[in-house]
Amino acid sequence: AQSVTQPDIHITVSEGASLELRCNYSYGATPYLFWYVQSPGQGLQLLLKYFSGDTLVQGIKGFEAEFKRSQSSFNLRKPSVHWSDAAEYFCAVGSYSGGGADGLTFGKGTHLIIQP
Amino acid sequence: DTGVSQDPRHKITKRGQNVTFRCDPISEHNRLYWYRQTLGQGPEFLTYFQNEAQLEKSRLLSDRFSAERPKGSFSTLEIQRTEQGDSAMYLCASSFSQGVEKLFFGSGTQLSVL
Numbered sequence: 001a002q003s004v005t006q007p008d009i010h011i012t013v014s015e016g017a018s019l020e021l022r023c024n025y026s027y028g029a030t031p032y033l034f035w036y037v038q039s040p041g042q043g044l045q046l047l048l049k050y051f052s053g054d055t056l057v058q059g060i061k062g063f064e065a066e067f068k069r070s071q072s073s074f075n076l077r078k079p080s081v082h083w084s085d086a087a088e089y090f091c092a093v094g095s096y097s098g099g100g101a102d103g104l105t106f107g108k109g110t111h112l113i114i115q116p
Numbered sequence: 117d118t119g120v121s122q123d124p125r126h127k128i129t130k131r132g133q134n135v136t137f138r139c140d141p142i143s144e145h146n147r148l149y150w151y152r153q154t155l156g157q158g159p160e161f162l163t164y165f166q167n168e169a170q171l172e173k174s175r176l177l178s179d180r181f182s183a184e185r186p187k188g189s190f191s192t193l194e195i196q197r198t199e200q201g202d203s204a205m206y207l208c209a210s211s212f213s214q215g216v217e218k219l220f221f222g223s224g225t226q227l228s229v230l
Binding site for chain 2: 004034036041042043044045046049090092103104105106107108109
């Protein structure tokens, strides 16, 4: 069965500092990996996804993530955070069959706090 | 693209009552998913449809839960005889199953069972 671990429940970063959120996955085949962001009372917004090819993927809002198969990791990074980045971040792994997504398995999330 | 819409945004009910939620996916999307999210947790997969066919159901989906997508467009999720443990955010997502695609999520329905 596939699973996702986000080791950090909370992370506090100063505005303008760099950010790295950790994600480790367990999946039997080539994984499809995602990072979503969720603001309070809102649904999830896709930041970026990895399916194949270049292991460094760029996303929206200045985020990037690097797929490392040897470490089963897909960490999210941003060089300089803004106060508006404060939110809950979810890593997810997906499986596909019949030409479409079967659904996603999410981690428990990392709550990002931005200090002024 | 008007996005995935869910109704109602909030629902408060008493234990033992039945509740029904509605999800309207993005119009051209043929796959529709239901997830449940409890406080401090990531979303958990419940079920999904391709057109009107329900292709997979999680073991989380007890026999008190039923989901339908009768015409392959909107979907409803009904919970019968609600319990306090059903209190959660119920999220709907949709996608277009041609090649590799992404899920678009609605804002969810927050259920509180008193």
